[in-house]
Amino acid sequence: xxxxxxxxxxxxxxxxxxxxxxxxxxxxxxxxxxxxxxxxxxxxxxxxxxxxxxxxxxxxxxxxxxxxxxxxxxxxxxxxxxxxxxxxxxxxxxxxxxxxxxxxxxxxxxxxxxxxxxxxxxxxxxxxxxxxxxxxxxxxxxxxxxxxxxxxxxxxxxxxxxxxxxxxxxxxxxxxxxxxxxxxxxxxxxxxxxxxxxxx
Amino acid sequence: xxxxxxxxxxxxxxxxxxxxxxxxxxxxxxxxxxxxxxxxxxxxxxxxxxxxxxxxxxxxxxxxxxxxxxxxxxxxxxxxxxxxxxxxxxxxxxxxxxxxxxxxxxxxxxxxxxxxxxxxxxxxxxxxxxxxxxxxxxxxxxxxxxxxxxxxxxxxxxxxxxxxxxxxxxxxxxxxxxxxxxxxxxxxxxxxxxxxxxxx
DNA sequence: AAATATAATTAACATTGTTTATTATTTTAA
DNA sequence: TTAAAATAATAAACAATGTTAATTATATTT
Numbered sequence: 124x125x126x127x128x129x130x131x132x133x134x135x136x137x138x139x140x141x142x143x144x145x146x147x148x149x150x151x152x153x154x155x156x157x158x159x160x161x162x163x164x165x166x167x168x169x170x171x172x173x174x175x176x177x178x179x180x181x182x183x184x185x186x187x188x189x190x191x192x193x194x195x196x197x198x199x200x201x202x203x204x205x206x207x208x209x210x211x212x213x214x215x216x217x218x219x220x221x222x223x224x225x226x227x228x229x230x231x232x233x234x235x236x237x238x239x240x241x242x243x244x245x246x247x248x249x250x251x252x253x254x255x256x257x258x259x260x261x262x263x264x265x266x267x268x269x270x271x272x273x274x275x276x277x278x279x280x281x282x283x284x285x286x287x288x289x290x291x292x293x294x295x296x297x298x299x300x301x302x303x304x305x306x307x308x309x310x311x312x313x314x315x316x317x318x319x320x321x322x323x
Numbered sequence: 324x325x326x327x328x329x330x331x332x333x334x335x336x337x338x339x340x341x342x343x344x345x346x347x348x349x350x351x352x353x354x355x356x357x358x359x360x361x362x363x364x365x366x367x368x369x370x371x372x373x374x375x376x377x378x379x380x381x382x383x384x385x386x387x388x389x390x391x392x393x394x395x396x397x398x399x400x401x402x403x404x405x406x407x408x409x410x411x412x413x414x415x416x417x418x419x420x421x422x423x424x425x426x427x428x429x430x431x432x433x434x435x436x437x438x439x440x441x442x443x444x445x446x447x448x449x450x451x452x453x454x455x456x457x458x459x460x461x462x463x464x465x466x467x468x469x470x471x472x473x474x475x476x477x478x479x480x481x482x483x484x485x486x487x488x489x490x491x492x493x494x495x496x497x498x499x500x501x502x503x504x505x506x507x508x509x510x511x512x513x514x515x516x517x518x519x520x521x522x523x
Numbered sequence: 524a525a526a527t528a529t530a531a532t533t534a535a536c537a538t539t540g541t542t543t544a545t546t547a548t549t550t551t552a553a
Numbered sequence: 554t555t556a557a558a559a560t561a562a563t564a565a566a567c568a569a570t571g572t573t574a575a576t577t578a579t580a581t582t583t
C-alpha cells in the first residue's frame with residue numbers, strides 16, 4: 124500500500140505544535156527553545172527544521188490556536204444574558220482571566236517582538252482586531268440608537284482594546300497592581316468607564 | 324597626591340552608562356549587549372563586570388535618566404497655557420512623541436521582562452506612576468470642583484495610563500495602526516475620551 | 524537484495540551573558 | 554628608586570541559544 128506522506132507530515136508537525144503550545148501555556152516564552160520543544164515532541168532539535176522554517180513559524184501557528192481557545196472561553200460566559208453592558212462585563216472578565224492565567228500567551232500576542240516580517244504579518248492585524256471581534260456585539264447594542272453610533276462604537280472599542288491591553292501589560296509584566304483582586308476591580312471599573320461615550 | 328578613586332570609578336561607570344544610553348536611544352534593546360556596550364565605552368566586555376553587577380543593573384540606571392529626560396520634554400510644552408484640558412492634550416502628545424521617537428526606551432519601560440527581581444524593583448512602581456506625575460495636575464484642575472473629585476481623578480489617570488500605554492504598545496510593537504498620522508489622531512481622540520468622567 | 528531517496532540526528536558555528544584565570548598597571552613600602 | 558603588593562583590565566573559557574552542514578539511519582524503489 125502507498126504510504127500517506129501527507130498524513131505523516133501532518134502528524135510530525137502536530138507533535139511539534141503541541142509541544143510548543145504546552146510550553147507556552149505552562150512555562151511561557153522564556154522557557155521555549157528549539158531544544159525544549161524538540162525534547163517534548165520526542166525528537167532531536169534539528170528535526171524541527173525539517174518541518175518548519177524556524178522557531179518563529181512554529182510560534183505563529185500557535186497564535187491562531189490560542190485565539191480560538193480564548194474566543195471559545197469568552198463565548199462560554201454570559202450565554203443566558205442578552206447582549207449589552209452586563210454581558211460585556213462578564214466577557215471582558217473572561218478575556219482578562221484568560222490572559223492572566225496564561226501570561227505566556229499574552230506575551231506572545233502583544234509583547235513579543237515578532238522578528239523580521241513581524242508587524243507586516245497578517246497575524247498582527249488579526250490580534251489588533253481581536254477585542255473588536257469579542258466585544259463588538261455588546262458595544263453595538265449600547266450605541267445602536269445613538270446619533271453617530273458608528274463613530275462612538277469605534278471610540279469605545281478602541282478604548283477597550285487599549286485599556287485592557289495596557290492593564291494586562293502592567294499586571295502581567297510589572298505586577299502593578301500587586302494584588303490580583305485589586306487588579307480585577309480596577310479592570311472592571313475601567314471597562315465601565317470605556318462605555319461612557321454611550322451614555323453621554 | 325592621593326588619587327581620587329571615587330572620581331575614577333564614577334568616570335568609568337559614566338562611560339558604560341553613556342554607551343548604554345546611546346545604544347538604547349539609537350538601535351534599541353535588541354542591539355544592546357555586553358559586547359556592544361563595552362566596545363562603545365572603549366573597554367573590554369569583561370571590564371563592565373568590575374563596575375556593574377550585570378547588564379541589567381546598567382540598564383536600570385538608564386531608566387531614571389530617560390524618565391528625567393521625558394519629563395523635561397513634556398514640561399517644555401504648553402508652558403504658556405494654564406493647566407487643564409488643552410494643556411493636557413499637548414503634554415500627552417509630547418509624551419507619546421518621546422516614546423515613538425525612541426521605541427527602544429518604550430520597550431525598556433513597559434515591555435522588557437526585567438529579570439529576577441524585576442517587578443519587585445521600585446523602578447516598576449515609579450514607571451507605573453510616571454503618567455500620573457506628568458498628567459496629574461491637568462486632570463486635577465478638571466475634576467477639582469466635582470463631587471467625588473478624588474475618585475474621578477483616579478479613574479481618569481488610570482484610564483490615561485492604560486490607554487496611552489496600550490496604544491503605544493500596538494503602534495511601536497505591531498505597527499497598528501500603520502500610519503503615524505492616523506495613530507496620533509486616534510491617540511488624541513482617546514485622550515479626550517478619557518476625560519469624559521470629568522464632564523458627566 | 525542492492526541502490527537510491529528520505530528522514531533524523533550528530534556535529535559544528537555564531538552569538539549571547541557570565542565567571543575564572545591571567546596579564547598589565549598602579550600603588551605602597553623598603 | 555625599586556621590589557612587593559594590590560588593583561584593574563583583559564583574555565580565555567563555559568553554558569545556552571538559534572541555525573546550518575555533514576553524517577547516519579531508515580524507507581522506498583528497482
